[in-house]
Amino acid sequence: MRYAVLVTGPAGAGKSTFCNGLMTHLQTSKRSGHLVNMDPAANSDAFEYEPSIDIRDLVSLEDVMDELGYGPNGGLVYCFEYLLENMDWLDEELGGYEDDYLIFDCPGQIELYTHHPFLPTLVRHLQRLGIRTCAVYLIESQFMEDKYKFFSGVLSAMSAMVNLEVPWLNIMSKMDLVTTNVEDKGSGRNGIRTRKDIARYLEADPMLLLSAPGSREERTERNSKFHALNQAIVQLIEDHPLVKFLAMDLTNPDSIETVLSHIDYVMQYGEDEEPKEPGDLDEGDFAEME
Ligand SMILES: Nc1nc2c(ncn2[C@@H]2O[C@H](COP(=O)(O)OP(=O)(O)OP(=O)(O)O)[C@@H](O)[C@H]2O)c(=O)[nH]1
Ligand SMILES: [Mg+2]
Numbered sequence: 001m002r003y004a005v006l007v008t009g010p011a012g013a014g015k016s017t018f019c020n021g022l023m024t025h026l027q028t029s030k031r032s033g034h035l036v037n038m039d040p041a042a043n044s045d046a047f048e049y050e051p052s053i054d055i056r057d058l059v060s061l062e063d064v065m066d067e068l069g070y071g072p073n074g075g076l077v078y079c080f081e082y083l084l085e086n087m088d089w090l091d092e093e094l095g096g097y098e099d100d101y102l103i104f105d106c107p108g109q110i111e112l113y114t115h116h117p118f119l120p121t122l123v124r125h126l127q128r129l130g131i132r133t134c135a136v137y138l139i140e141s142q143f144m145e146d147k148y149k150f151f152s153g154v155l156s157a158m159s160a161m162v163n164l165e166v167p168w169l170n171i172m173s174k175m176d177l178v179t180t181n182v183e184d185k186g187s188g189r190n191g192i193r194t195r196k197d198i199a200r201y202l203e204a205d206p207m208l209l210l211s212a213p214g215s216r217e218e219r220t221e222r223n224s225k226f227h228a229l230n231q232a233i234v235q236l237i238e239d240h241p242l243v244k245f246l247a248m249d250l251t252n253p254d255s256i257e258t259v260l261s262h263i264d265y266v267m268q269y270g271e272d273e274e275p276k277e278p279g280d281l282d283e284g285d286f287a288e289m290e
Contacts, residue, residue, distance in 0.1 A: 001272050002094070002131040004036075004102045005263055006119070008160065009138035010153070011108030014173040017250065018138060019105045020048040025256045026101060033101040040064075040079035041072065041107065053093040053102075055079065058086060076109055080118040087125055094129065102131070113137075113160035123166050134167040134267045135160075136259075139245070141174045144201045147212035151233060154204050157243050167266035171259060172202060172245040176252075202245045206237035 005022075007015045019035060026033035034052035041061040059082045064075040083090065094102070106112070112119055126133045137160055139153040161168050178198065200208055209230055237243070246262060249255045264270070 002097055002100055002102060002129075003267050003269060004104060004126050004131050004133040005267075006104045006106055006123070006133065006135040006164075006166070007138070008106045008113055008119070008135055008164075009108065009171075009173075010110050010156065013108065013138040013140045014250075015108065015138055016042075016046050016105050018136075018171075018173060018248070019103050021250045021256055022103055022260065023049045025253070025260060029260075031101065032099070033103055034097060036102050036104045038104050039107040040076065042105070051105075052097075053090075055083060058083060058089050073109065076107060076112075077116070080112070080116070084118060084121055090125075091129065094131070110156055114156060114163060115159075120164055123164055132267050132269075134169065134263060135164055136169045136171055136263065137161070138171045138173045138248075141172055141178045144172075144178070144198070147208055150201060151206075151209055151237075154237065154243050155233070158237075158240070161242055169259075169262055169266060170243055170245045171248045173248050173250075175247045175249040175255070198247070202247055204237065204241075204243045204245065206234040209234055 007019050009015055023033050023035055035047070035049050036053040037047070037051035038055050040055050040059055042056065059079045061072065061075045061079055064070055064078050064082075065072065068075075068078065070078055106119070123133055123135075137157050139157065143150045143153045157170050212230075246259060247255070248259050
């Protein structure tokens with residue numbers, strides 16, 4: 001059984017850094033993982049591990065911009081359209097892997113997740129090939145500094161979940177930047193002073209929105225529409241409590257292990273493995289016991 005993890009989320013959320021961290025963790029746990037670069041604009045310096053499959057071998061944004069005169073966003077759309085027309089390339093590239101984790105590092109253009117059909121089509125294709133697929137969606141901990149920004153992240157996660165329809169994990173990345181130390185001046189931002197405060201963000205408690213700056217001001221005619229919009233968002237999140245975040249601190253190996261165990265769980269990793277028969281065992285299976 002092959003497993004695909006789509007690493008998604010807005011620009012700069014830490015997707016490529018997480019992919020590197022996950023690759024290292026899989027290797028130290030003696031599990032096999034392969035990096036799949038899905039970003040036609042990726043800079044090779046960003047990869048600690050050479051991608052085993054790379055969309056840039058099929059089509060690169062630079063060539064599309066040079067040769068067809070597209071801008072960066074139109075060029076990206078063109079690259080994905082080109083990929084969908086040439087899926088046999090991907091099938092061939094994916095052919096050589098068995099019982100492996102394939103980690104797809106996706107681009108950061110948010111519209112790819114919320115309303116373009118590319119990623120849903122890719123997901124269906126992987127599923128047809130019998131590859132068990134899940135997605136992780138990263139938003140970075142700095143989003144917690146501004147309640148409006150945070151809830152726009154929650155809504156984008158929600159629409160990506162609805163659009164992609166695969167087992168899903170939302171991750172709050174860069175938790176090493178969040179401190180609950182009261183001596184640290186930065187830690188009081190947006191009222192984040194205790195673990196309990198952080199927990200309200202990880203649970204995406206919509207009531208936080210009601211205490212956001214400006215939300216208690218006198219309701220003038222000018223801002224009444226703004227209040228009504230906030231109220232509607234609170235109601236929407238309360239009615240559909242789909243989004244919760246798993247905190248991730250890449251400086252702590254236990255944290256990556258926790259994220260990986262959640263990924264294993266949502267993908268039911270290893271559930272179809274047959275126990276080895278005594279006849280299948282060889283000396284290598286006992287090497288670690290010596
Ligand atoms: N402190 C801290 N910084 C991080 C972490 N993860 C990523 N960064 C930094 O955030 C920036 C963006 O990281 P990337 O991994 O390139 O983010 P990305 O989501 O792949 O970005 P795009 O592919 O451009 O959308 C880089 O400067 C990283 O060094 C983290 O866990 N902690
Ligand atoms: Mg990246």
